[in-house]
Amino acid sequence: MQQRKEVRLFRNNRSQAVRIPVEFELPGETVFISRDGDRGQSRRPQEHFLRRHISTPSW
Structure with a gap:
């Protein structure tokens, strides 16, 4: 069963934020966020995505 709860939105300088229960x-420390009409979704970055898109310094 999917959990659902109403949450509060607020402003932090020029950004809108949401209080997560x-x-x-x-x-x-990070999530991806997307918008589809009036619906917003967030998800954690996947490890394989990070390995493919972030290079490590070679010093």
Whole structure:
């Protein structure tokens, strides 16, 4: 069953932010966000995506 909860939006300088309740806490420090009409979705970056798109310094 999909969980659903109403949350609050707020402004942080010029960015809009959402308060995420603890039961929806996401691991890590970044997420991808997308918009489809009036629907917003977020997801964690996948490890294979990061390996393919981020190069490590070769010093």
